[in-house]
Amino acid sequence: MxxxxxxxxxxxxxxxxxxxxxxxxxxxxxxxxxxxxxxxxxxxNGTHALLGANRAALDFLRGIGALEHWVEPEPEGLPVLDLADGRARRIALSPLGWARAANRPDGLTPRALLALARLAGPGDRAVGPALSAHPAFLRGFVEPLVIAALNTPVGEASSRRLAAVLRRVGAPGAARLLVARRxxxxxxxxxxxxxxxxxxxxxxxxxxxxxxxxxxxxxxxxxxxxxxxxxxxxxxxxxxxxxxxxxxxxxxxxxxxEHAPILNLHFTHATPGPVRFLGLLGGLCQWVLVRPGTVAVTVSAADAEAREATPDLAPRAWGEIRALAAAFGLPGEWPEEPPPCRAVKERRATPRHxxxxxxxxxxxxxxxxxxxxxxxxxxxxxxxxxxxxxxxxxxxxxxx
Ligand SMILES: Cc1cc2nc3c(=O)[nH]c(=O)nc-3n(C[C@H](O)[C@H](O)[C@H](O)COP(=O)(O)OP(=O)(O)OC[C@H]3O[C@@H](n4cnc5c(N)ncnc54)[C@H](O)[C@@H]3O)c2cc1C
Incomplete structure (x- = not known):
């Protein structure tokens, strides 16, 4: 058999x-x-992150003896730079981390939380319109989460799928973010x-x-x-x-x-490490993974960006990376001139949800x-x- x-x-x-x-x-x-x-x-081909909530994937890694190679680069909360106002801070992905005011996303009010909780109710709606009364919370937390987890623009993303993600990241340890070390x-x-x-x-x-x-x-x-x-x-x-x-x-x-693309830009750049995973709001780059020797940018739900040429994308992304490096004091040199960059465009990265x-x-x-x-x-x-x-x-x- x-x-x-x-x-x-x-x-x-x-x-x-x-x-x-x-x-x-x-x-x-x-x-x-x-x-x-x-x-x-x-x-x-593209940066892959796992959450503590991804129990099947983590169990799979354990089973093949590879779990020890996945590291948690940001245990204190995700470092995020808002390019609109230059604020750099750590944001907790899990509601358990919101007890500390410094780690709360912008616009986190009781009414915004209630609106988010309502998405977990019966029915399936587009997330963006359902939270349009809470623009700061939408921009600073829900939209980046939806784009990263559902790879679908927030205006058309399914509330049912988002609610399934939110239910899982609420448990202790479930919002830990892991990436492959090498x-x-x-x-x-x-x-x-x-x-x-x-x-x-x-x-x-x-x-x-x-x-x-x-x-x-x-x-x-x-x-x-x-x-x-x-x-x-x-x-x-x-x-x-x-x-x-x-x-x-x-x-x-x-x-x-119907599928949505993910764009990754891989810069060859000598950095001393350690592995870092940082976010940006209000720019081209959404997430930046720094490993010794490389800096990788992720742009999910990249309908427009995947159509742009690498020589146009690379200087924009590199300018944002330099701002991120300065804001969070990343070690190493971050010269003005972009290092060699390779774009990987996965046009059918995932279905649109x-x-x-x-x-x-x-x-x-x-x-x-x-x-x-x-x-x-x-x-x-x-x-x-x-x-x-x-x-x-x-x-x-x-x-x-
Ligand atoms: C750039 C990018 C970033 C991502 N980031 C994340 C992330 O951070 N976290 C996360 O959890 N997920 C992420 N994902 C999603 C994740 O990669 C996919 O959900 C997952 O890899 C899909 O696995 P699969 O086995 O279902 O399909 P696939 O990986 O597509 O595997 C299908 C396989 O079938 C082969 N194949 C196709 N046709 C045939 C045929 N006719 N005969 C034989 N073989 C065939 C293909 O070559 C392929 O190897 C990302 C995806 C992309 C593209």
């Missing part, structure tokens, strides 16, 4: 480690990791592949699934073009693919069709074919955590 996992993103890697018996992972690309991967030169390759993808191989699994690269063979209501074959894998009666498969690929292979599938999105399809597409992927998560936004949860859920569904 072999399980074939199609796609070596986080959902596929999690499924491969959760199924019983022999497993083969088939990945179209030359490397694993999907939307959370190391580029050929080792640079992350990068997604050594701290996520490589340990996951090693764990799959250690349990006897195989990973095939350059294996793009072209079509599915279905006979008698069951999956019977996987067509990879030059090779067709015939399934034995007890064999099964997990399709751990992005929604557009899953929908191509299963045309009647209900899958998200809007009110009233239809629920994902059932996990079992056929009795021996399960679906996984970040977009299969019914409640939470599409993230690493959602991908891991979906992979494990697919494995459980096949074991029943």
């Amino acid at each position: 072999t399980t074939h996992v199609i796609g070596a993103g986080l959902a596929g890697l999690a499924a491969a480690l959760a199924v019983r018996g022999p497993v083969v992972v088939h990945e179209a690309a030359a490397s694993a990791g999907g939307r959370a991967r190391a580029l050929p030169d080792g640079t992350d 990068g997604l390759g050594p701290d996520l993808v490589e340990p996951a592949l090693a764990a799959i191989r250690a349990r006897g699994g195989a990973v095939r690269h350059g294996a793009r699934l072209r079509s599915l063979g279905i006979e008698g209501g069951r999956l019977s074959a996987l067509d990879f073009g030059e090779e067709v894998v015939a399934l034995a009666p007890r064999d099964r498969a997990v399709l751990a693919l992005p929604p557009w690929e899953a929908a191509r292979l299963l045309p009647d599938l209900r899958a998200p069709a 809007r009110p009233g999105d239809p629920p994902p399809p059932p996990v079992l597409a056929l009795p021996n074919l399960a679906l996984a992927g970040d977009w299969m998560e019914p409640v939470l936004p599409a993230t690493l955590d959602a991908a891991v949860r979906s992979g494990r859920r697919a494995a459980r569904a096949l074991e029943r």
Whole structure:
């Protein structure tokens, strides 16, 4: 009884480690990791942060022996520079941290909190209009959180998905923010592949699934073009693919069709460290990850920015980074001239999470074919955590 996992993103890697018996992972690309991967030169495609609330993702890291490589760069609260007025301070992500007035977001009034709490009630609305009476709180806290967690502009983002995030970050330790100390390759993808191989699994690269063979209501074959894998009666498969690929292979599938881009700018810059993770309000950059040797900027929900050219983006971003470095006293030199910059534009980074999105399809597409992927998560936004949860859920569904 072999399980074939199609796609070596986080959902596929999690499924491969959760199924019983022999497993083969088939990945179209030359490397694993999907939307959370190391580029050929080792640079992350984009900064990935996890929260303490992402229990499935953290459990996955623990299981592959990589949790110790994820560090909490800002245990005292997130350093945020507001470019509108030059204020630099630490903002707590969790309501538990708001007991200290200095760590409270702007505009945090009882009425603003009540309006936020109402979003957790029944129904699903766009977040921005629902909080328009509280512009300071919206700008200083809700919008950055929505953009980071849902990768959807706040004016169109789903209150139901945001409420699911808020419910989870309220618990003690749940708002801790973690990043990979070295990068997604050594701290996520490589340990996951090693764990799959250690349990006897195989990973095939350059294996793009072209079509599915279905006979008698069951999956019977996987067509990879030059090779067709015939399934034995007890064999099964997990399709751990992005929604557009899953929908191509299963045309009647209900899958998200609209996505939002994430732009990352990677500056090659010698900094002594330590790892830092800082935020900006009112500029191009939203988050800045400083690691020894690199400074990476994240712009989520980057519909407009992803259309701009790197030579236009880099000087703007670098000017903001210098202001951030000055405001928080980051060690090292921060010269006026921008260092070499590489832009990575992930145009379909995640689905757009809007009110009233239809629920994902059932996990079992056929009795021996399960679906996984970040977009299969019914409640939470599409993230690493959602991908891991979906992979494990697919494995459980096949074991029943
Ligand atoms: C720039 C960026 C920043 C992000 N930041 C964060 C963050 O900070 N925190 C967070 O939690 N999440 C973040 N995310 C989201 C996170 O990366 C995704 O939710 C997650 O990686 C999705 O995993 P997946 O396995 O569902 O899909 P994918 O990663 O897309 O994996 C699918 C795999 O299937 C392969 N494939 C596709 N078609 C075929 C085929 N026909 N045959 C075989 N293989 C195929 C692909 O090559 C890929 O490897 C970010 C995403 C991006 C792009």
